[in-house]
Amino acid sequence: HAADALRTDLMTLTRHVLNEQSKHPEARGDLTILLNHIVLGCKFVCSAVNKAGLAHLIGLAGETNVQGEEQKKLDVLSNQVFVKALTSSGRTNVLVSEEDEEAIFVPEKLRGRYCVVFDPLDGSSNIDCGVSIGTIFGIYMLEAGKAGTVDDLLKAGTSMVAAGYCMYGSSCTLVLSTGEDVNGFTLDPSLGEFILTHPHIRIPEKGKIYSVNEGNAKNWDEPTTKFVEKAKFPEDGSSPRSLRYIGSMVADVHRTLLYGGIFMYPADKKSPNGKLRVLYEVFPMSFLVEKAGGQAFTGKQRALELVPKKIHERSPIFLGSYDDVEEVKELYKQYGA
Numbered sequence: 443h444a445a446d447a448l449r450t451d452l453m454t455l456t457r458h459v460l461n462e463q464s465k466h467p468e469a470r471g472d473l474t475i476l477l478n479h480i481v482l483g484c485k486f487v488c489s490a491v492n493k494a495g496l497a498h499l500i501g502l503a504g505e506t507n508v509q510g511e512e513q514k515k516l517d518v519l520s521n522q523v524f525v526k527a528l529t530s531s532g533r534t535n536v537l538v539s540e541e542d543e544e545a546i547f548v549p550e551k552l553r554g555r556y557c558v559v560f561d562p563l564d565g566s567s568n569i570d571c572g573v574s575i576g577t578i579f580g581i582y583m584l585e586a587g588k589a590g591t592v593d594d595l596l597k598a599g600t601s602m603v604a605a606g607y608c609m610y611g612s613s614c615t616l617v618l619s620t621g622e623d624v625n626g627f628t629l630d631p632s633l634g635e636f637i638l639t640h641p642h643i644r645i646p647e648k649g650k651i652y653s654v655n656e657g658n659a660k661n662w663d664e665p666t667t668k669f670v671e672k673a674k675f676p677e678d679g680s681s682p683r684s685l686r687y688i689g690s691m692v693a694d695v696h697r698t699l700l701y702g703g704i705f706m707y708p709a710d711k712k713s714p715n716g717k718l719r720v721l722y723e724v725f726p727m728s729f730l731v732e733k734a735g736g737q738a739f740t741g742k743q744r745a746l747e748l749v750p751k752k753i754h755e756r757s758p759i760f761l762g763s764y765d766d767v768e769e770v771k772e773l774y775k776q777y778g779a
């Protein structure tokens with residue numbers, strides 16, 4: 443019966459979001475509609491990313507295709523798809539994309555109550571070698587009566603109402619939290635539906651994996667250097683931790699959420715604010731990790747309490763298993779600047 447129930451009682455992402463909505467009688471269903479448009483964007487990008495390799499084979503990408511049209515780069519195409527999907531939902535107001543220098547203001551007649559920050563195709567430099575890449579998004583609700591300006595997005599990550607990512611890899615996996623727990627869905631291409639495959643994701647309290655670009659070690663600050671040294675040469679006789687670094691944030695964070703451990707993009711002498719962007723990389727991933735029982739720390743404060751001053755601001759980030767991040771916080775207390 444269980445197997446049969448699973449086959450016949452499919453919990454799709456749409457059903458899951460509607461169930462969540464039903465917990466809030468006052469909800470008007472706007473977030474549900476907005477999320478459905480984001481999911482549509484993810485399905486489109488998933489299909490385009492899977493074809494990208496073929497496009498190279500038949501010489502389409504980056505050159506003119508058989509119709510003589512210039513083949514768009516995938517990150518540009520993905521960005522256009524998400525801007526159109528979010529705008530046409532009629533539920534958004536101000537958008538910030540990694541691909542656009544300026545914020546995007548939705549035309550008056552299509553304006554809604556939500557502001558969305560997103561990286562349409564994070565890690566796209568990895569696509570040519572088949573490494574997983576992804577879309578990352580965060581959702582703020584506009585305060586009542588606000589017109590919708592950039593200032594409505596320069597808020598602490600604690601005021602986000604939802605966040606998620608979609609990873610385009612061996613399968614297409616969407617991980618989402620609308621403020622309570624974190625759930626993972628896998629696209630069944632035969633149905634064109636995201637099916638609940640990772641209900642109620644909880645990150646292990648302590649991990650055995652650290653994830654950082656060791657190529658930057660020359661420029662690290664002392665707390666980071668000390669943490670990595672302890673990971674490799676534990677003083678208490680325990681076994682060293684494993685290093686796993688894919689170089690695609692969505693893939694590194696997804697592994698950290700499921701297996702535990704710590705993902706780090708620290709500040710260093712060359713980039714005092716690290717590399718990752720606050721609004722559409724640090725905040726959404728920190729939101730998810732906290733909702734899954736982990737921590738996210740900038741080296742100075744809880745990542746979600748940061749208030750960005752610019753829409754493309756960067757921040758250092760240490761996120762993952764609660765105890766692992768706690769170790770970093772202790773080292774910053776002991777050796778921090």
Ligand code: P6P
Pocket residue numbers: 564565566567655689690691692694717
């Ligand atoms: P580095 C990809 O370019 C990205 O923005 C993130 O997805 C990833 O975590 C990071 O940069 C990798 O940066 O400097 O280690 O190559």
